[in-house]
Amino acid sequence: MNLKDFLNEEQYEAVTTIDGPLLILAGAGSGKTRTITYRIAHMIKDLEINSYQILAITFTNKAAKEMKERVRSLIGQVAENMWISTFHSLCVRILRREIEKLGYTKSFTIYDFYDQKTLVKQCMEILKINTDNFEVSEVIRKISNYKNKFIKPSEAISQEAGYREKIFAKIYELYENKLHENNSLDFDNLIFKTIELFEKFPDVLAFYQSKFKYIMVDEYQDTNYSQYYLVKLLALKYKNICVVGDDDQCIYQWRGADINNILDFEKDYKDTKIIKLEKNYRSKANILNAANKVILNNLRRKDKVLRPINSDGEKLKLFKAGSAEEEALFVVNEILRIMKSKGYEYKDFGILYRTNSQSRIFEEIFVKHQIPYKLIGVVRFYERKEIKDIIAYIKTVVNPNDEVSLRRIVNEPKRGIGDATIDKLFEYAEQNGITLFDSMVACGEISTISTRTSNTIKEFVNIIFELREEKELKTSEFIKLVLKKVGYIDFLKNSKDSEAQTRLENIEEFINAAVNFEDLNYGASIDEFLENITLISEVDKYDEASSSVTLMTLHSSKGLEFPVVFMVGMENGIFPSNKCFDEVDEMEESRRLCYVGITRAKDILYFTYANLRMVYGETNFRTKSKFLTEIPRDLIVDINFDGDEKIVQKNESLTKFGKFSYDQKFNEPSKIKNNISKDEIKIGRKIKHKTFGNGMIVKIEDNVDDVKLYVAFDNNGVKKLLLDKAPIEFI
DNA sequence: TAATAGGATATTTTT
DNA sequence: TATCCTATTA
Ligand SMILES: Nc1ncnc2c1ncn2[C@@H]1O[C@H](COP(=O)(O)OP(=O)(O)OP(=O)(O)O)[C@@H](O)[C@H]1O
Numbered sequence: 001m002n003l004k005d006f007l008n009e010e011q012y013e014a015v016t017t018i019d020g021p022l023l024i025l026a027g028a029g030s031g032k033t034r035t036i037t038y039r040i041a042h043m044i045k046d047l048e049i050n051s052y053q054i055l056a057i058t059f060t061n062k063a064a065k066e067m068k069e070r071v072r073s074l075i076g077q078v079a080e081n082m083w084i085s086t087f088h089s090l091c092v093r094i095l096r097r098e099i100e101k102l103g104y105t106k107s108f109t110i111y112d113f114y115d116q117k118t119l120v121k122q123c124m125e126i127l128k129i130n131t132d133n134f135e136v137s138e139v140i141r142k143i144s145n146y147k148n149k150f151i152k153p154s155e156a157i158s159q160e161a162g163y164r165e166k167i168f169a170k171i172y173e174l175y176e177n178k179l180h181e182n183n184s185l186d187f188d189n190l191i192f193k194t195i196e197l198f199e200k201f202p203d204v205l206a207f208y209q210s211k212f213k214y215i216m217v218d219e220y221q222d223t224n225y226s227q228y229y230l231v232k233l234l235a236l237k238y239k240n241i242c243v244v245g246d247d248d249q250c251i252y253q254w255r256g257a258d259i260n261n262i263l264d265f266e267k268d269y270k271d272t273k274i275i276k277l278e279k280n281y282r283s284k285a286n287i288l289n290a291a292n293k294v295i296l297n298n299l300r301r302k303d304k305v306l307r308p309i310n311s312d313g314e315k316l317k318l319f320k321a322g323s324a325e326e327e328a329l330f331v332v333n334e335i336l337r338i339m340k341s342k343g344y345e346y347k348d349f350g351i352l353y354r355t356n357s358q359s360r361i362f363e364e365i366f367v368k369h370q371i372p373y374k375l376i377g378v379v380r381f382y383e384r385k386e387i388k389d390i391i392a393y394i395k396t397v398v399n400p401n402d403e404v405s406l407r408r409i410v411n412e413p414k415r416g417i418g419d420a421t422i423d424k425l426f427e428y429a430e431q432n433g434i435t436l437f438d439s440m441v442a443c444g445e446i447s448t449i450s451t452r453t454s455n456t457i458k459e460f461v462n463i464i465f466e467l468r469e470e471k472e473l474k475t476s477e478f479i480k481l482v483l484k485k486v487g488y489i490d491f492l493k494n495s496k497d498s499e500a501q502t503r504l505e506n507i508e509e510f511i512n513a514a515v516n517f518e519d520l521n522y523g524a525s526i527d528e529f530l531e532n533i534t535l536i537s538e539v540d541k542y543d544e545a546s547s548s549v550t551l552m553t554l555h556s557s558k559g560l561e562f563p564v565v566f567m568v569g570m571e572n573g574i575f576p577s578n579k580c581f582d583e584v585d586e587m588e589e590s591r592r593l594c595y596v597g598i599t600r601a602k603d604i605l606y607f608t609y610a611n612l613r614m615v616y617g618e619t620n621f622r623t624k625s626k627f628l629t630e631i632p633r634d635l636i637v638d639i640n641f642d643g644d645e646k647i648v649q650k651n652e653s654l655t656k657f658g659k660f661s662y663d664q665k666f667n668e669p670s671k672i673k674n675n676i677s678k679d680e681i682k683i684g685r686k687i688k689h690k691t692f693g694n695g696m697i698v699k700i701e702d703n704v705d706d707v708k709l710y711v712a713f714d715n716n717g718v719k720k721l722l723l724d725k726a727p728i729e730f731i
Numbered sequence: 732t733a734a735t736a737g738g739a740t741a742t743t744t745t746t
Numbered sequence: 747t748a749t750c751c752t753a754t755t756a
Contacts, residue, residue, distance in 0.1 A: 414732085
């Protein structure tokens with residue numbers, strides 16, 4: 001391959017350094033992912049390394065898929081046996097082969113957050129823990145923390161000293177036992193159990209160590225301890241390990257990512273070669289410079305160089321909206337405007353926000369104005385109630401031990417098996433050391449259950465038994481069979497649920513998804529289908545080819561790029577969130593998130609915020625984000641609703657709060673150019689504008705919080721300007 | 732046991 | 747505001 005045609009010198013060096021530990025530490029848009037991709041292609045095509053020996057780990061399934069496709073097009077052939085995947089998919093793949101060694105069966109189910117929640121609640125009930133003092137979500141976070149640090153339940157119990165901590169550890173232990181009983185793993189367990197497997201069975205580890213002679217990890221800054229440890233185990237034999245990342249883009253500390261994994265890499269691996277990529281290929285210079293300036297405010301970081309190769313481009317634009325609605329309307333307006341004037345398409349726009357809840361208003365307004373959009377959100381398709389119900393049926397059929405799923409569907413649709421009955425069944429199961437399902441089979445033996453109820457239970461059990469006979473059906477056929485046997489469709493049709501129609505449509509779509517899956521994965525089993533839908537994430541459905549604008553959180557945007565980016569809701573309390581103001585670490589992580597957001601933009605970057613916004617059903621005043629004040633003034637310009645320039649400097653005599661205005665205290669010190677007093681501003685007065693040149697004031701609007709000037713420019717017609725903000729001088 | 736009403740509670744971020 | 751949970755009643 002003619003690598004030098006596609007890579008700069010440093011990238012080239014990284015691609016051709018194959019042996020030994022290699023750290024590529026580089027800023028946003030410097031071509032890190034590109035470098036890994038070419039590195040893989042180079043290994044296979046030029047060095048004739050067997051693709052079987054390569055392992056590449058990406059952050060999302062989407063990134064993995066893309067990398068696979070890129071590599072394929074570079075080497076001109078399919079490399080089927082190459083492992084490019086996320087940590088989670090990698091581990092599932094290993095565990096599906098080996099998990100019997102750990103006492104699970106191969107048809108284990110993967111629990112998502114909601115299943116996890118149900119199970120934790122159960123555990124807390126069993127341990128009689130008062131939910132007033134211990135919140136379920138807090139417990140889940142705690143348990144997740146243990147697993148991210150590879151702390152086993154027994155270790156947690158012996159290590160924890162505090163009263164609350166001891167209780168957390170206890171729940172953790174019971175939760176783990178329950179998971180095992182249910183033959184299930186949660187997300188974190190996928191990694192945890194893989195490590196456990198490697199520790200307990202050195203021969204298995206040795207096999208994978210020999211197999212993966214070359215290992216690459218993208219987005220390494222966001223790995224947690226367990227992931228780090230897993231990689232370390234795998235790389236131990238050959239030490240051909242290449243990690244790539246940017247410490248300034250570490251945005252998942254809250255879920256256990258440890259920035260030190262990347263910072264201490266060289267301490268961990270002797271003779272590490274470090275390569276820095278210092279050219280940014282993605283963004284216009286103004287955008288990049290703003291990003292660089294913002295991140296400079298983080299004190300705990302390694303300084304690095306990132307130079308633009310692109311021209312300045314347009315200045316960053318800031319719009320202050322009166323309300324959240326206006327904010328969304330502005331975005332619509334701008335999208336349409338610059339599509340027309342600059343020829344962008346819908347797919348060129350990314351709208352990024354801090355919290356998922358912010359997307360709603362945008363959806364509403366986009367629908368109203370017929371802007372095609374794609375929402376990358378948290379309420380995933382597969383998490384809708386009706387879909388989860390069907391999945392729970394499938395899981396119950398596939399994995400007889402899965403109690404969480406069983407409980408979910410035992411009375412869904414309502415068939416008269418209520419809480420009281422379930423408690424009785426549960427008790428019986430406990431006493432006899434059998435599973436809940438088995439106690440249902442034996443429900444005739446339980447004297448406290450009426451014959452009528454026990455008949456209903458038997459009916460249900462029979463449905464499951466009959467379905468188990470049909471496991472070998474194609475997934476889509478199987479789903480249809482479930483629906484038929486259970487009578488789910490009729491149940492929905494007859495229900496008064498106002499959403500029944502949508503639910504039916506969703507089920508329709510679910511079946512389509514299954515058909516789709518079968519087409520793509522010929523002969524795949526139902527287990528594989530389940531796994532696929534549990535591990536698939538939201539960003540994975542982002543498709544840059546589709547002709548719609550994209551709505552997503554800043555977190556999801558990591559690794560992507562858009563010609564035009566809107567960062568919306570730039571308000572203190574939202575971004576950065578209130579918590580950040582108490583904790584430096586949180587603030588710095590937030591700032592990194594801001595850095596990530598800014599650097600997604602290639603050509604044009606907008607910031608918006610709303611003066612008034614409803615939060616929790618209460619409308620309150622907002623102030624503009626602290627991060628905005630960290631952007632140098634000469635890189636950003638205030639614009640009005642129609643996208644015309646408004647701002648730049650402050651006029652001292654008109655500031656309401658005396659010499660040190662609020663803005664001056666919290667923003668970059670603004671230059672005060674004129675000592676003009678209010679009564680000197682009158683119609684007929686000559687002024688000079690930074691971009692529009694000389695002109696004369698023709699009208700003055702004195703509002704409560706700003707003064708609007710209508711200025712007739714000698715060469716630019718009449719413009720509306722804000723006295724406060726416009727870059728004007730009085731002459 | 733099922734359905735409903737009223738109250739508490741939440742918004743970070745996700746594989 | 748919207749959702750989720752609990753307690754009450756039919
Ligand atoms: N040598 C190069 N020549 C031309 N374009 C390049 C080069 N290197 C990178 N690019 C382009 O720059 C953009 C950013 O590349 P890439 O996504 O690989 O960067 P990254 O460092 O992984 O970014 P991030 O850290 O933001 O995820 C891409 O559009 C890529 O095609």
